[in-house]
Amino acid sequence: MDIRTTGGPATAEEMAAVDGLLGEPESLWEGGERRASDDHLAYGGRATRSRRHLLLPVLHAIQDRSGWVSRGALEYACRRLSIPPAEAYGVVSFYARFGLQPRGALSLHVCDDIACKCSGAEELCAALENAHGPSGVVWHRSPCLGLCDRAPAALVERAGMQHKDRQIAPFTLAQAESILGGGAWPEPATYSMPRQAQPKLLRRIGAVDPESLESYRLHGGFTALGRAEVIGSDAVIREITESRLLGRGGAAFPTGRKWESVAKAAARPHYLVCNADESEPGTFKDRVLMENDPFAIVEGMAIAALATGCEKGFLYVRTEYPLARRRIENAIAQARAQGILKLEIEVRRGAGAYICGEETALFNSIEGKRGEPRNKPPFPVDVGLFGKPTLVNNVETLLNVVDIVVEGGASFAATGTKDSTGTRLFCASGHVTRPGIYEVAMGTPLRALLDTAGARKVQAVLLGGAAGSFLTPDQIDVPLSFEGTRAIGATLGSGAVLVFDDTADMKQVLLRIARFFRDESCGQCVPCRVGTKRQEEILERMLGGRDGDGRSDVLLLSDIAQAMRDASICGLGQTAANAIASGLTQLKVLNV
């Protein structure tokens, strides 16, 4: 492609960052030096274009080196990958974590989402605002960083030759001042799981060394993969189907049925994607699993690929999880080096977009495009990543798979209820004395979980994160199963259990949720793009007590909610009004 660039050359540093990932350019056509032959011959175009999916990794390389993406650097990336600059600009501007304005090497992201608000995040942000000016220059407000168990949370990053990033929680003002003043970063605390009786999925957490394949083996690791290789694809899928496992990412689709469809799909190759873009506010289970039991996830992916005939795997993890990313990369490298893992797995970093947890948006993101969801049908099992049949599973789902292959589907299905088998991980946070991950058998009453986690004077529980809904104190006897929550119009969603006691300002919580969806809507379809904006505006004016007539505003909100639910392209828009609607109708937050 003849790419017109006008932004001036990239710096040597920026070019080195891009070339470090892509290798030296081979010709003028790929952004290199002009050679005599280039004047008469164009070549390599197809090969260059076939790498466009590397746009996000290239942008990360630039940002990691210089702290932002300059025009020259972006245009150099465009020439290297044969991408029109206007399109690439659309991609960079889509992802919140890429900066398009010059900024310092150090960036500090402070979570101000719901769970952290319960632990003083707002006071922390106010103090930072006072001392260092508004968010967006020296420090940045961030949506949920997935550290709700140790709130308030922050993520600090330093660009340069040696790029460094680290999550810090609990985060204090003193730490912020020290980091912004160039001081050392506090070491991340190791995860300490709340005590609970006989964890199953979580049994290795804390016991196994997450960086050692040998240690994983000593804990029974890779026996499931060995058994899968012996019994073969059909038998594995039969076990999964018999287990009646439902996907743990939020949509609760039968895993066995999905695997069978991919295995039977005629088109080749098949792709496997592990969705580790956990961004639902109040959810951190996948992070804990990846940080503390990474080999099991790799084993789960190997089994899934074996059963469904996937030639290549991707693990898409949000960029806010640096430790999880490193642990997973290490696990893949070790398993590959030992010859245990035959599947090629590429770890891809998100770039600050909640929507990329939606499977088709995730495909577009891996393909180097804006993370806009696709219309379904066609479904990913037929037309997924790169247009090929694709199996997408959540981290927790894959962990369950490992156990199912060893113990058998029928035995797995003995735990839980008839329609919701097995155990489920829940992330308790907010006003609880023992926040953390809890594993309970499906069907356990929410009250039991709240008691174990230490919830008192409960005003409300947000079940399933921002896309979930609020429960009132008289609803907390609901059994934690797919059918149990459905019966009261709620959802298990991602497994987030956010608890608010009687001191919580629910108006501010609702407003934060509305702001979250306005920020995270991709902007593609009208109901969600404009609907989330109007929802925020109306809620703001209701909370401000303006206009007096709350009733007409409630009607307006419910009209918007119905259109978003009915006519949005993807699950984000379809659920963007749930929590707010339940807050207004169930909790009567505004007495209207």
Place this chain on the structure above:
Amino acid sequence: MSEAVFVGLPRRLVKLTIDGREFEVAEGSTILDACRRMQIDTPTLCQLDNLTPVNVCRVCVVEVEGSRVLVPACSRKVEAGMKVQTDSDRVRHSRRLVLELLASSVDMSLCSPQVHAWMGRYGATPSRFGDQVATAAQPVKIDNDLYVRDYSRCILCYKCVEACGVDAQNTFAIGVVGRGFDAHISTEFDTPLPDSACVYCGNCIGVCPTGALMFKSEHEMRAAGTWDESRQKVTETVCPYCGVGCMLELHVQDNSIVKVTSPLDHSVTSGHLCVKGRFGFEFVQRREAKR
């Protein structure tokens, strides 16, 4: 003897029910195709026959039995036995809200009379969100002599991006930039058009449904209050420049060409032109005396 020509496999007919009426259409058709064949007026904004459906505006949604959410008629293919409702309460509600949400955020006054008729049909009252709401209001971008971009009228239907890209021109001068309510159409880094990859084919103007993209001549006449479509005559002709044979529609007011278009269903152009056909008409109306 001439060689056999492959005309494709015969297409089966698929039977479906729309609004209680049974109907047969060729497989591979969309619900919108079927609705049009049945004379059911279906609102569309981001759909155009010469572009790939992007199904982003959601104004064409219909209710399909068995589907949890409404489905976009413009891109959903018909299936045997499908039961479709195009005028249920849910459908009417979503269509109304889409039109209201759009009209509350952008200036839709220059949309076709058809769009205004849909607003009336579904009872869209954009003002009910209040007068303090965010809009896309912004100054008109005038950075070249041929056309202007008024993004305060842009409903983000993606049509111009498609026409600039693989659906017609393959120039890729513009893209969708930003996210959520802030998403908008832009060149890279908001570069003025003369510095961008734009080749001034004007195919984006040809597909724009809201008047956000407009001939500079039209923009200036509207500003001066002299634009009057009732006094315009449309003359069909063939472009004089090269041998392709593109059909032009010259819109003439007061004996001056004010705009050039091409019919969407024309076999040569599919509605698309190049810079010469679209803008190269000044030589026709140079009126100063020859030296």
